[in-house]
Amino acid sequence: MSARRLPWTRTRTDAEPTVASPIGPPGVAVQPRRLDLGEGMCASLVVTGYPREVGLGWLEPLLTYPGRLDVAVHVEPIPPQLAATRLRRQLARLEAGARSDFEHGRLVDFGADTAAGDAQDLAARLARSEVRLFRVGLTLTIHAHTPEQLDDEIARVRALAAGLLIDAKPATFRSLQGWITTLPLGVDLLDVKRTFDTSALAAAFPFTSPDLHADLGEHAVLYGVNAASSSLVMWDRFTCDNHNSVILARSGAGKSYLAKLDILRSLFTGVEVCVIDPENEYERLAHAVGGAHLALGAEGVRLNPFDLPPGAHRSSTDALTRRALFIHTFISVLLETPLTPADRAALDRAIVAAYHSAGLTADPRTWTRQPPVLADLAHTLQTDGDPAANELAARLAPYVTGTWRQLFDGPTTTRPDSHLIVFSLRDLPEELKTVGTLLTLDAVWRRVTDPTMRKPRLVVVDEGWLLMRQPEGARFLFRMAKASRKHWAGLSVITQDAADVLGSDLGQAVVANAATQILLRQAPQALDQITEAFHLTDGERQLLASAHRGQGLLAAGSDRVAFEVVASPAEHALATTDPKFLAELDQQPTGGFTGSPRRGPYALPDEEDDDL
Structure with a gap:
C-alpha cells in the first residue's frame, strides 16, 4: 500500500496565513504501519490481551513512560440485562468445551477452566448488583522524529507492556484510525474492547498512587502529585484504623498551606471541620466558604464556661455533674x-x-x-x-x-454552628492564653462528642507545639488522639517543633495514634530524631532534608509515598500567607485571583506552569 495524502489537507506556502497549524499538523501521510505528521511520525498499538489480575495503578508504567506516548482508554458501559445474557452464553460455551474435551479424552484446558471459574464468580456478583460491566478499549500511540527512532520506541513500549502482561499489537493498515482513537475526541475507531468489571476499571485510572493501598471512600481528598510519577496522591483518613494525622515540618515548609487545602477538600466531601488557630491564619478561609470565625479576645466576644452542651437534656443524665x-x-x-x-x-x-x-x-x-x-x-x-x-x-x-473580665463578662455571645468553625486565639492576652485555649478545647470536644449531631468531623490544631507546652492542652490532644475515632472524628496536629512533640510522652502518644503521618522539609537539627522516630531510609531522610516547599512524604503504616502539593488558583489565593501575594490580591478590583495553577505553597512563574 503506497503512501497517500489525505484529501482535506494541502501544502501551505509561507505567504499563506494559517489557523489550523496550532490545532493539528499541516499534512498527514498514511503508511501501512505509521503516519507521517508534518515533521514527525507516529504509530499505534492496540491492546488485545490483559493480565488476569491487576492492582491499583497498574497502568502507571505506561503513563510515566519517558518518551512521547499517548494512552487512550475508551469506556462503554454494558446494560446489566445484556451483561447477564452475555455471561450466560460465555459460561455455556466454556462448559460445552470442557464437556467435549472430557468426552473425547483430551487433556484439561487449564486456561478455559480458569476462565469458567472467573465467569461464574463474576455472574454471581453481577446478580447481587455488586459490580457492573464495561467494554474497555486501550490504545497507545507512539511519536518519534525518524523511522529508526520510531521502531526503537515501539520495541521499548511493547517490552514495557509485556512486562505488565499486556499484549499490544500494531494497528497495521489502521494507523490513521489508531491515531484518531488516541486524540481527545472521544471516538474509538479501532473498537477493540475487553470486558472489565468495576474494580478492574477503577484500578486502570491514574487517580491514586500505586504506593498507597488504602481503600478510597467518599471522603477521599487530593494531597498532591506523586513525586516519582504523574499519578495523583489521594487519601481517605476515614478508611484507616484511626482518623488522626500529624504534619511535621520546619517553618516555611508549607504545612499550614497543606492543612488548608485538606480542609477545603474535606469540606467538599461533607466533613465538618473545627480549627484551633493561634495566629489567625484561617479567617479568610472561613469567610470564603461561609464558615464561622470566633476571635477570642476581640471586643464583645465571650465564652461562658457554665454553658451546658447543646441537647444535653435529651442525650445525657449527668451533663450538669x-x-x-x-x-x-x-x-x-x-x-x-x-x-x-x-x-x-x-x-x-x-x-x-x-x-x-x-x-x-x-x-x-x-x-x-x-x-x-x-x-x-x-x-x-x-x-x-x-x-x-x-x-x-x-x-x-x-x-x-x-x-x-472581657472574655467572661456575660453569656456566650456566639454559639458557632457551621460546617467550618475557626477559633482564633491571636487576640487573647498572654495572661488568658491558657484559659482561653481550655475553653476552646472544651467547646470543640463537646461538639465532637454530642450524640445528637453524629457526622464525620476533622479537628485541626495548628501550631500544636503551643498546646503541648500547656498541661491542659497536651491532655486534650492526648484524649482526642485516643477517643476521636469512637466519635467519627479525626485529629490533625500541625507543628513546626518536632523535637518538643517527640520529646514528651504525650506528644509521642499523639504521633503514635495518627494513622496518617505527613513529613515536609525538616530542619537539620531535627533530622536525626525524625529519622529514628519514623524509621526513615537514607533516601527518605535525604528527601526531607532537601525538599522544596510543598514537597514531602506521606506515611501510612507500611505505605509511603513522596508527593508534591498542588493547588488550584482559587485554593492558592485562600491558603497562601505570602505578604506580597496578599498585597497584590488586595489591589485587584474584584478581590479575586486569576492565573495559572500553582504547584506547592508558592506561585510559579507562568512559563514554568506549562506542565500542569
Missing part, C-alpha cells in the same frame, strides 16, 4: 495554682448554688434555661461565709470586675 467538674478544672487553670481541699469544697458548694440560683437543677427539663456566669459564682462565694470561699472570690475579682 460533668459541667461542674469542668468548672473545677477551669478555676484551677484560671487561678494558676492548685486548689486546697478547703478551696475545692467551697468551690463545689458555690457551683451547685450558682446553677440552682439560675434555675438549673438535677432535673434535665431545667437544662434549657440560661446558665449562670462567672460573676454569679463569685457572688455566691462572697456570701458563703467560709474564709476559703471569700479568698477564692477575691482571687476571681480580676476576671469578674477587673481588667481581665
Whole structure:
C-alpha cells in the first residue's frame, strides 16, 4: 500500500496565513504501519490481551513512560440485562468445551477452566448488583522524529507492556484510525474492547498512587502529585484504623498551606471541620466558604464556661455533674495554682448554688434555661461565709470586675454552628492564653462528642507545639488522639517543633495514634530524631532534608509515598500567607485571583506552569 495524502489537507506556502497549524499538523501521510505528521511520525498499538489480575495503578508504567506516548482508554458501559445474557452464553460455551474435551479424552484446558471459574464468580456478583460491566478499549500511540527512532520506541513500549502482561499489537493498515482513537475526541475507531468489571476499571485510572493501598471512600481528598510519577496522591483518613494525622515540618515548609487545602477538600466531601488557630491564619478561609470565625479576645466576644452542651437534656443524665467538674478544672487553670481541699469544697458548694440560683437543677427539663456566669459564682462565694470561699472570690475579682473580665463578662455571645468553625486565639492576652485555649478545647470536644449531631468531623490544631507546652492542652490532644475515632472524628496536629512533640510522652502518644503521618522539609537539627522516630531510609531522610516547599512524604503504616502539593488558583489565593501575594490580591478590583495553577505553597512563574 503506497503512501497517500489525505484529501482535506494541502501544502501551505509561507505567504499563506494559517489557523489550523496550532490545532493539528499541516499534512498527514498514511503508511501501512505509521503516519507521517508534518515533521514527525507516529504509530499505534492496540491492546488485545490483559493480565488476569491487576492492582491499583497498574497502568502507571505506561503513563510515566519517558518518551512521547499517548494512552487512550475508551469506556462503554454494558446494560446489566445484556451483561447477564452475555455471561450466560460465555459460561455455556466454556462448559460445552470442557464437556467435549472430557468426552473425547483430551487433556484439561487449564486456561478455559480458569476462565469458567472467573465467569461464574463474576455472574454471581453481577446478580447481587455488586459490580457492573464495561467494554474497555486501550490504545497507545507512539511519536518519534525518524523511522529508526520510531521502531526503537515501539520495541521499548511493547517490552514495557509485556512486562505488565499486556499484549499490544500494531494497528497495521489502521494507523490513521489508531491515531484518531488516541486524540481527545472521544471516538474509538479501532473498537477493540475487553470486558472489565468495576474494580478492574477503577484500578486502570491514574487517580491514586500505586504506593498507597488504602481503600478510597467518599471522603477521599487530593494531597498532591506523586513525586516519582504523574499519578495523583489521594487519601481517605476515614478508611484507616484511626482518623488522626500529624504534619511535621520546619517553618516555611508549607504545612499550614497543606492543612488548608485538606480542609477545603474535606469540606467538599461533607466533613465538618473545627480549627484551633493561634495566629489567625484561617479567617479568610472561613469567610470564603461561609464558615464561622470566633476571635477570642476581640471586643464583645465571650465564652461562658457554665454553658451546658447543646441537647444535653435529651442525650445525657449527668451533663450538669460533668459541667461542674469542668468548672473545677477551669478555676484551677484560671487561678494558676492548685486548689486546697478547703478551696475545692467551697468551690463545689458555690457551683451547685450558682446553677440552682439560675434555675438549673438535677432535673434535665431545667437544662434549657440560661446558665449562670462567672460573676454569679463569685457572688455566691462572697456570701458563703467560709474564709476559703471569700479568698477564692477575691482571687476571681480580676476576671469578674477587673481588667481581665472581657472574655467572661456575660453569656456566650456566639454559639458557632457551621460546617467550618475557626477559633482564633491571636487576640487573647498572654495572661488568658491558657484559659482561653481550655475553653476552646472544651467547646470543640463537646461538639465532637454530642450524640445528637453524629457526622464525620476533622479537628485541626495548628501550631500544636503551643498546646503541648500547656498541661491542659497536651491532655486534650492526648484524649482526642485516643477517643476521636469512637466519635467519627479525626485529629490533625500541625507543628513546626518536632523535637518538643517527640520529646514528651504525650506528644509521642499523639504521633503514635495518627494513622496518617505527613513529613515536609525538616530542619537539620531535627533530622536525626525524625529519622529514628519514623524509621526513615537514607533516601527518605535525604528527601526531607532537601525538599522544596510543598514537597514531602506521606506515611501510612507500611505505605509511603513522596508527593508534591498542588493547588488550584482559587485554593492558592485562600491558603497562601505570602505578604506580597496578599498585597497584590488586595489591589485587584474584584478581590479575586486569576492565573495559572500553582504547584506547592508558592506561585510559579507562568512559563514554568506549562506542565500542569
